[in-house]
Amino acid sequence: MVNEKTLEAESGSQELSAAARRTTEELLQKMERRLSSFLASERRVWGAADERAGGAVDAVAGLVAAGGKRIRPAFCITGYLAAGGDPGNPGIVAAAAAVEMLHASGLIHDDIIDASSHRRGLPTVHAKHSALHESRAWQGESRRFGEGVALLVGDLALVYSDQLMSQAPPSVIPVWSKLRSEVMIGQYMDMTAAAEFSVDPDLSRWIALIKSGHYTIHRPLVVGASAAGRADLAPAFEKYGEAVGEAFQLRDxxxxxxxxxxxxxxxxxxxxxxxxxxxxxxxxxxxxxxIHQLITEPGHTPDEVRRRLVDTGVLDDVEKHISALVEQGCRAIDDVPIDPVWRSELTRMANRVAYRTA
Incomplete structure (x- = not known):
C-alpha cells in the first residue's frame, strides 16, 4: 500500500511541475507579445517612410505570426529558469524573442535553398513575392525577384534578432555569437553534402548536430543559463542538447x-x-x-524512395537510435545542480521534441 507521505510527495511534485510549466508558458506569451510589439513598431517606422518599405517588415511579421512550435525559445527560457533566473527579468524575454527571430531568418533562407513553396501552411516569402511580381507584370524575372526579396527579408530578420538580443544580459553574447556562426556553417555544409551526395553517415551526423542539435536545443539552453549567470551548466547542457538535438533532427x-x-x-x-x-x-x-540512383535520376517518385527505405529496415533502426539518444540526453542531466523539477521538465521536453508528429 502506498503511504500518505508518498502520495503527498507525488502530489507536491506534480504541483511544482505544473507551476514550472505555467511560468515557462507565461514567459513564452510575453515573448510573443514582445515580437508582435517590436515588429509593429518597425512597421510604423518604415511604413511612414514609404508604404513599400513596410512590406519587408510585413514579410517577417507574417512568418512569425503564422505560428510554429517555438521550441528554441522554450529551451532558452527553460535553461534560464532551471539556472535560477528571475522570471521577472525582461532580459530573458528579449533573449527568447531573439532566438525565435533568428529561427525566422533561417527559415526564410532555408526555403530559398530548398525551393520550398510553403511554410507553416502558407506560401514561403520567395514564392509569395514571385507570384506577386508575375501577377503585376513587373519588369525582370519573377523567380529572381522573389528570391531576392526573401534574401533581404531573411537578413532583416537576422538584424532584428541582434537588436532583440542586445536587450538581454551581456553574458549571453559569446554563446549567441557561436550560435549564429554555427547556423551559417551548418547550412553551408548541408548544401555542400547535398551537391556531392556521397554516402557518409559520419558527415551527415556532424551536419545534423551543428545545423540542428546545437541551434535548436544546446545553444538556446546555454543562452538561458548564461542570462541567469550560470555558465557552469554549459557542459551538462551541451551533452543533453547534442543528444536530444540529434534525436530532433532524425525525427525531422x-x-x-x-x-x-x-x-x-x-x-x-x-x-x-x-x-x-x-x-x-x-x-x-x-x-x-x-536508393541513391532513385533520388539522383530524373523521373523518380517519392513513393518509390519510401518503399525502398521501408524495405531496408532502417526505419526501425532510426527509431531505436532516437530512443537511445533521448535516454542519453536525460542521463546527462542526472547530476546537474538544478532543482529536480527542472530536470523533470527537461526530460519531458526531450520526449516531446523527439516523438512529435509535426
Missing amino acids: DLLDAFGDSADTGKPAGLDFSQHKMTLLLGWAMQRDER
Missing part, C-alpha cells in the same frame, strides 16, 4: 520522408528532391545502392 528526417504536409505545413519529400544527405538516407543507402 522521418517527418520529411513519411509525414503529411497537412500536419507539417510544408511540402513532403524535400530531402529527396533537394538531395539532402540526411543520416536516414545515409544509413539506407549503405544497405541499398538503388
Whole structure:
C-alpha cells in the first residue's frame, strides 16, 4: 500500500511541475507579445517612410505570426529558469524573442535553398513575392525577384534578432555569437553534402548536430543559463542538447520522408528532391545502392524512395537510435545542480521534441 507521505510527495511534485510549466508558458506569451510589439513598431517606422518599405517588415511579421512550435525559445527560457533566473527579468524575454527571430531568418533562407513553396501552411516569402511580381507584370524575372526579396527579408530578420538580443544580459553574447556562426556553417555544409551526395553517415551526423542539435536545443539552453549567470551548466547542457538535438533532427528526417504536409505545413519529400544527405538516407543507402540512383535520376517518385527505405529496415533502426539518444540526453542531466523539477521538465521536453508528429 502506498503511504500518505508518498502520495503527498507525488502530489507536491506534480504541483511544482505544473507551476514550472505555467511560468515557462507565461514567459513564452510575453515573448510573443514582445515580437508582435517590436515588429509593429518597425512597421510604423518604415511604413511612414514609404508604404513599400513596410512590406519587408510585413514579410517577417507574417512568418512569425503564422505560428510554429517555438521550441528554441522554450529551451532558452527553460535553461534560464532551471539556472535560477528571475522570471521577472525582461532580459530573458528579449533573449527568447531573439532566438525565435533568428529561427525566422533561417527559415526564410532555408526555403530559398530548398525551393520550398510553403511554410507553416502558407506560401514561403520567395514564392509569395514571385507570384506577386508575375501577377503585376513587373519588369525582370519573377523567380529572381522573389528570391531576392526573401534574401533581404531573411537578413532583416537576422538584424532584428541582434537588436532583440542586445536587450538581454551581456553574458549571453559569446554563446549567441557561436550560435549564429554555427547556423551559417551548418547550412553551408548541408548544401555542400547535398551537391556531392556521397554516402557518409559520419558527415551527415556532424551536419545534423551543428545545423540542428546545437541551434535548436544546446545553444538556446546555454543562452538561458548564461542570462541567469550560470555558465557552469554549459557542459551538462551541451551533452543533453547534442543528444536530444540529434534525436530532433532524425525525427525531422522521418517527418520529411513519411509525414503529411497537412500536419507539417510544408511540402513532403524535400530531402529527396533537394538531395539532402540526411543520416536516414545515409544509413539506407549503405544497405541499398538503388536508393541513391532513385533520388539522383530524373523521373523518380517519392513513393518509390519510401518503399525502398521501408524495405531496408532502417526505419526501425532510426527509431531505436532516437530512443537511445533521448535516454542519453536525460542521463546527462542526472547530476546537474538544478532543482529536480527542472530536470523533470527537461526530460519531458526531450520526449516531446523527439516523438512529435509535426
